[in-house]
Each structure stands twice: as C-alpha cells, then as structure tokens.
Amino acid sequence: MAMAPDPNTKPCAICGKPVDARYKPFCSKRCADVDLNRWLSGSYVIPGSELLPEDDEEQRPAPARKDAE
Ligand SMILES: [Zn+2]
Numbered sequence: 458m459a460m461a462p463d464p465n466t467k468p469c470a471i472c473g474k475p476v477d478a479r480y481k482p483f484c485s486k487r488c489a490d491v492d493l494n495r496w497l498s499g500s501y502v503i504p505g506s507e508l509l510p511e512d513d514e515e516q517r518p519a520p521a522r523k524d525a526e
Contacts, residue, residue: 466476469484471491476484483489 467482468474469476469482469488471483471488474484474488476482480486480489483492
C-alpha cells in the first residue's frame with residue numbers, strides 16, 4: 458500500500474517533502490534547523506561589539522616606587 462500523504466499535513470516548508478510527525482512541521486531535523494537558523498538570523502541581529510570595555514586600570518601593574526618616602 459502506498460503511503461498517501463495526509464491531506465491535513467502541509468509539506469515541509471523548507472523542502473516540500475512530507476512532514477515527519479517527529480519534526481513537525483518539517484520533514485527532518487535538518488529542515489527544522491534550517492528554519493530555526495533562518496528565524497534566528499532574521500530576528501536576532503548580533504551587534505558588532507557588545508564587549509564591555511575592559512577595565513585595564515586594574516590590570517595595569519602598579520609601578521613599584523621606592524623613592525616616595
Ligand atoms: Zn524538509
């Protein structure tokens with residue numbers, strides 16, 4: 458018996474293959490990942506630099522002065 462696609466099931470939005478119930482609404486984990494990556498890259502913009510400026514005052518070695526007294 459041929460496996461007829463479920464008319465209630467939409468094809469995978471990524472590649473158009475029949476959807477696997479485990480990966481609804483996609484046919485495979487790969488397609489789910491593809492969609493996730495699209496979604497993330499579209500809405501989650503990585504800022505150029507969100508690094509906090511380093512507080513190098515604490516890292517600067519204190520000058521060893523002995524002539525201050
Ligand atoms: Zn797919």
